[in-house]
Amino acid sequence: MTGRPILPLTIDRRRTASLQDQLYSSLREQIQTGQMAPGSVLPSSRDLATDLGISRNTVIAAYDRLTGEGYLETRERSGIFVNPEFGRPKPAARRTPLKPRHRIAIADASTALREPQPFRLCQPDVRLFPLALWNRLRSRALRRLGHRLLHYQSAYALGLPVLRQALAEYLGESRGVRCDWTQVVITSGSQEALYLLSQILLKPGQSVLMEDPGYPGAKAAFLRAGAVLQSLPVDEHGAIPPSDVDGVSLIYTTPSRQFPTGASLPVTRRMALIEFARKNKAWLIEDDYDSEFRYSRPPLPAMHSLDAGQRTLYIGSMSKVLFPSLRIGYMVVPQSLLPAIEELRLTLNDHGPLIDQVTLADFLQSGAFYTHIRRCRKAYEARLDTLLTAVARHSLPLTFPHTDGGMNQAGYFVDTRINAIRISARLKEAGFDIPALDVYAQQPVAAGLVFGFTAFDPRTIARAVADAAVIIRDGI
Numbered sequence: 001m002t003g004r005p006i007l008p009l010t011i012d013r014r015r016t017a018s019l020q021d022q023l024y025s026s027l028r029e030q031i032q033t034g035q036m037a038p039g040s041v042l043p044s045s046r047d048l049a050t051d052l053g054i055s056r057n058t059v060i061a062a063y064d065r066l067t068g069e070g071y072l073e074t075r076e077r078s079g080i081f082v083n084p085e086f087g088r089p090k091p092a093a094r095r096t097p098l099k100p101r102h103r104i105a106i107a108d109a110s111t112a113l114r115e116p117q118p119f120r121l122c123q124p125d126v127r128l129f130p131l132a133l134w135n136r137l138r139s140r141a142l143r144r145l146g147h148r149l150l151h152y153q154s155a156y157a158l159g160l161p162v163l164r165q166a167l168a169e170y171l172g173e174s175r176g177v178r179c180d181w182t183q184v185v186i187t188s189g190s191q192e193a194l195y196l197l198s199q200i201l202l203k204p205g206q207s208v209l210m211e212d213p214g215y216p217g218a219k220a221a222f223l224r225a226g227a228v229l230q231s232l233p234v235d236e237h238g239a240i241p242p243s244d245v246d247g248v249s250l251i252y253t254t255p256s257r258q259f260p261t262g263a264s265l266p267v268t269r270r271m272a273l274i275e276f277a278r279k280n281k282a283w284l285i286e287d288d289y290d291s292e293f294r295y296s297r298p299p300l301p302a303m304h305s306l307d308a309g310q311r312t313l314y315i316g317s318m319s320k321v322l323f324p325s326l327r328i329g330y331m332v333v334p335q336s337l338l339p340a341i342e343e344l345r346l347t348l349n350d351h352g353p354l355i356d357q358v359t360l361a362d363f364l365q366s367g368a369f370y371t372h373i374r375r376c377r378k379a380y381e382a383r384l385d386t387l388l389t390a391v392a393r394h395s396l397p398l399t400f401p402h403t404d405g406g407m408n409q410a411g412y413f414v415d416t417r418i419n420a421i422r423i424s425a426r427l428k429e430a431g432f433d434i435p436a437l438d439v440y441a442q443q444p445v446a447a448g449l450v451f452g453f454t455a456f457d458p459r460t461i462a463r464a465v466a467d468a469a470v471i472i473r474d475g476i
């Protein structure tokens, strides 16, 4: 025994980095700086572990990582070597050892996560979400179902039955959607539902009639499928049912609350759209993204309830009622579409996250879901009031025609010649997120700005309106 370490490595148990990370970084640095020559042999994992006083598994894991990244190579029955292809660095580089690449610690992740800026659209106030309760339900699910929740479950590409059943019940009670639970498909947000439907229902060149102005996420999904978009004009009541358009394969609409104008589609127009779809043998997508937030009167039942779901494909989301990063949405479709959806889902992502699906099912069944909606509804109603009061106090020349609910408010300039795009760009420079209506439109649209108000507390709303008002008035 010489007492010399077999490799000049330093491992410090007091550091927060794991032993495996420390060993990995030290070895990598030695290879990068040429202190360990290309082609040189490494000690066996057992010898190095004994020498450093750490577990052999730690050494094996560090070796595996470096092998995976190409720094080391394993030769059968000979041992582990520094990859001979790994060129020697120039002498200068040897004198100034490379700093290990900056790695973002898990704790630093919070600095990379962004908060929405006023008045970002369609953002729930996630601080109202009962995170502690959610965590308890999640832990309980893991205790109850244990490792069984961790397997692949390709049989559930359409979602876990317990969640599909809970949602079918909720949709029946609250939205009048009559369906068998097997017609409910769980998706990764309603965006995935839009994507899946576009892919299986549309062929390149087919025509989609899309609300104008309308939701860009839907537009992107239709264009990705090669569809040709046609404008479905929108007025103060929502989509105007077409009378003389031919060859339409799909119609996209947000009848509960037109995105982004906020109009609620009257029943007569709903019936007319369904009739149009029937005549054209077209599908009708009903994107019901925020109907839970109606303040002064209850929401109209879903359009799906008017044609028993024969042509209407209903899409909903947990992003607004719970929180967007959950990435759970759903759709209600006829049984005939299920095999194609299942096949595509299996190809795309096999199935959605099971732990969250079980937790969400428990959240729904425990009644916490409804309590949370009531709490948000109350808070958002007050925030809408704050927004409108502040707009009036600062004499903003905007009118808000649809103030009975939703998460966003479209404000129209009284002077229709105003360039809302330019004003929105100035607001953006000042840190505001207030898009012009034009952003959502295919055809020229009235001059207006859209404000999402739900994610911000009343003080923030009042202050932000005061600051934004200065920029808006300046830009007029």
Ligand SMILES: Cc1ncc(COP(=O)(O)O)c(C=O)c1O
Binding pocket: 121, 122, 188, 189, 190, 191, 192, 215, 217, 254, 259, 287, 289, 316, 317, 318, 319, 324, 328, 329
């Ligand atoms: C009209 C509309 N549909 C769908 C979505 C997508 O929501 P998700 O987060 O469920 O994908 C949004 C998001 O803002 C939306 O505004």
